[in-house]
Amino acid sequence: MPPNDPTVLAPAPMGLRERKKAQTRAAIQRHALRLFQRDGYSATTMEQIAAAADVSPSTLYRYFPTKEDLVLQDDYDPLMAAAFRAQPPEVPVLEAFLAAVHQTLAGISPEDREEAVLRARLSFTIPEVRARALDHTLSTTDVIADMFAEHLGRSPRDLEIRVLAGAVIGAILSAQLFWIDDPKADPWEISEQALRCLIDGPAGLTKG
Amino acid sequence: MPPNDPTVLAPAPMGLRERKKAQTRAAIQRHALRLFQRDGYSATTMEQIAAAADVSPSTLYRYFPTKEDLVLQDDYDPLMAAAFRAQPPEVPVLEAFLAAVHQTLAGISPEDREEAVLRARLSFTIPEVRARALDHTLSTTDVIADMFAEHLGRSPRDLEIRVLAGAVIGAILSAQLFWIDDPKADPWEISEQALRCLIDGPAGLTKG
DNA sequence: CAAAATTCTGAGAGTAACTTCCATTTAGAA
DNA sequence: TTCTAAATGGAAGTTACTCTCAGAATTTTG
Structure with a gap:
């Protein structure tokens, strides 16, 4: 494997769009994990997570189809x-x-x-x-x-x-x-x- | 182990109540499996299963807390x-x-x-x-x-x-x-x- | 056998995860 | 700038699952 295989090491030059997506996904997951830790998993609703990450529930579900994915992905x-x-x-x-x-x-x-x-x-x-x-x-x-x-x-x-x-x-x-x-x-x-x-x-x- | 250890082989003389429960549980699971096979798992609702087994949804949930249990138990x-x-x-x-x-x-x-x-x-x-x-x-x-x-x-x-x-x-x-x-x-x-x-x-x- | 205590059932209301669809906005290409 | 494709948001609907409580059936007790 070449030392800088783009598929592995380099994030591959992303356009603004993909960069924003990655950012949003990371933000959502971060907030979710924080809330899970603070209030417990089942006590945290998807709506609360969406609100915390400042996206609509629709968007949340587009990034993480299931609640478990927020932990696993x-x-x-x-x-x-x-x-x-x-x-x-x-x-x-x-x-x-x-x-x-x-x-x-x-x-x-x-x-x-x-x-x-x-x-x-x-x-x-x-x-x-x-x-x-x-x-x-x-x-x-x-x-x-x-x-x-x-x-x-x-x-x-x-x-x-x-x-x-x-x-x-x-x-x-x-x-x-x-x-x-x-x-x-x-x-x-x-x-x-x-x-x-x-x-x-x-x-x-x-x-x- | 004794050849007729009651905890393993014998159903242990059950009262009417427990016999009925076992019967109900078996009937529910049988109907569920039949419907799953006929219509598919996700296409079959808990209500349909309850109706088929002729019990209320409440009762169904009392025997099988989750839909998956109908397959696994x-x-x-x-x-x-x-x-x-x-x-x-x-x-x-x-x-x-x-x-x-x-x-x-x-x-x-x-x-x-x-x-x-x-x-x-x-x-x-x-x-x-x-x-x-x-x-x-x-x-x-x-x-x-x-x-x-x-x-x-x-x-x-x-x-x-x-x-x-x-x-x-x-x-x-x-x-x-x-x-x-x-x-x-x-x-x-x-x-x-x-x-x-x-x-x-x-x-x-x-x-x- | 009758009454009391326990357990099972049914009904209804409520929550939250997920789905679907459509209107709107926004990034990227021409 | 303009056109296209993709991301977002909003809303309504389905369903698994929970909770509570009143009534019915069964077991136990007197």
Whole structure:
């Protein structure tokens, strides 16, 4: 990947129109998260959010079709995917995956990271949001399986590949749950540990 | 476990009241599934379901708090749990898990199984239902982790255990997705194959 | 068997998330 | 500037879901 791939790093020269849109979207989400934190998710209505962001409800719904999207929407997935594809083929899959996650996290500014942590916490805390987050995770699993297949030079339809992807996601999810219960822990640390469990093989456990 | 443990096998002698409740609940769910199949999920309103089952909307909501519950609700989980706990300690965890699933499925009547398959298909097909199904799966993972811990004589707080449970669930989920794309396949067969991938260890893959 | 206590049901009003449609404004191209 | 396409705002409607309360059915008690 060229060091300044426009699809990844550069915001790609936007016209005034797109710049305003991005600005509006960011403003809406920021206000929404603030209100969710202050008054609680279900106690905050879409109308209140629209009012806070100074847009009409219609506009709010055009940017965020559902209330959950206000918590879930971000654009880290393509960054992750790019980072993974940038890994050299000779490095083992799970190591490559780990590296991709690490690199992506490293590329996020402290403020954005803080916001991401808040969103993650809300995602696990509010049942409706959690449900939709998991649904998104499931589709992500498909994407990851495809990337794994490509990295390994195998068919993306291969059950073994999909099981591997599912196991990886399941493991990380468990790690996240671990983190929710223990907020002072580092989510990255735990995720890495979880993946190492998988790399070392659950062999020790599966026999006993 | 005694062969006729009342909490598992026997419906436990119910009074008239509870018998009627069970009957009403079953009737509601049956009608709901029928309408979902005939007219589609979102095209069917709660009012229509209530009317079809000949109860008031209030009553419908008392039995099924959300529309998704009409698809998701069943009582197989405790059966599974009991079957797992009934496995002798010396059999390896994942084998025990596999056996528990197998035995539970074997104990379900053909009609009930058919209904379960329909519900599963709806669960994966309708986005809102799928989301809630995954959320339920997540809590189930916690229960499974506890059972694994008990079987292995380890702490349920152990990260390694939870990762194992997460990986198992993730693998099975991937298998189910596989099945959705290929309806003539046997879901049980694929799930077993997926678990075997995990038992044999993803070692072959994690190195390459 | 009758009365009292508990639980289930039905009815109605209300909230809020989302949808749809149309008139208006605003940015970008000619 | 003018024309076109896209973003916005306003309003009315649908539906899932909540709350409350009065009446009916069931279980328990005297």
